Amino acid sequence: AQKVTQAQTEISVVEKEDVTLDCVYETRDTTYYLFWYKQPPSGELVFLIRRNSFDEQNEISGRYSWNFQKSTSSFNFTITASQVVDSAVYFCALSDYYNNNDMRFGAGTRLTVKP
Amino acid sequence: GAVVSQHPSRVICKSGTSVKIECRSLDFQATTMFWYRQFPKQSLMLMATSNEGSKATYEQGVEKDKFLINHASLTLSTLTVTSAHPEDSSFYICSARLASKNIQYFGAGTRLSVL
DSSP states (O other): OOEEEOOOSEEEEETTOOEEEOOEEEOSOSSEEEEEEEEOTTOOOEEEEEEETTOOOOEEETTEEEEEEGGGTEEEEEESSOOGGGOEEEEEEEEESSOTTSEEEOOOEEEEEEO | OOOEEEEOSEEEEOTTOOEEEEEEESSSOOSEEEEEEEOTTSOEEEEEEEETTSOOEEOTTOOTTTEEEEEEETTEEEEEEOSOOGGGOEEEEEEEEETTTTEEEEOOOEEEEEO
16 A cells, blocks of 8 residues: 655745655555655645655755665755745655556645744 | 646626536547545545536535536536535536546636525
């Protein structure tokens, strides 16, 4: 069975602080995809990143970085120098590699960045 | 990124009426679209997978006669909540899968309030 755990329900930081959102997953598949989505107050889910299970390289995109560690089944997301606009709910998700019809979402982490 | 349009963004209706929600992929074709339901401060729950030209696949516990899904073209899927009741009030979000990248792109969601 596939499962995604985001243990941090809510995180509050002050602007310019770095923050890491944790994601731990369970799957029996040897190949799979991992995702992060951002849901701002407007409600739309914004795609941030997709990582396949073959590629354990860390990725950096501006202030965002992702640390994928297969050995610990984790796919953590770090925001550097957080900004108020980063305030949102962030979802980690896991799907089958060959088609992501079966996408499992974590419970989400609500990040509040205070000025 | 790919764009998915969902309409309406908000609807208020009386108990017993039917409500139709549209989900369109604007700049790509999607043979597969998905409908999710999200309760306040909770994660997304997959309701059904919408397949172009064939019947939708419903998740366990989702009434197919209550939530009618039609995917008549490669860019449009509709969800009709029939004979809506107050317990159907929720946030409904659709997504469309960009097959070439195996990524689901999401609409902005529809907040349904049944009085």
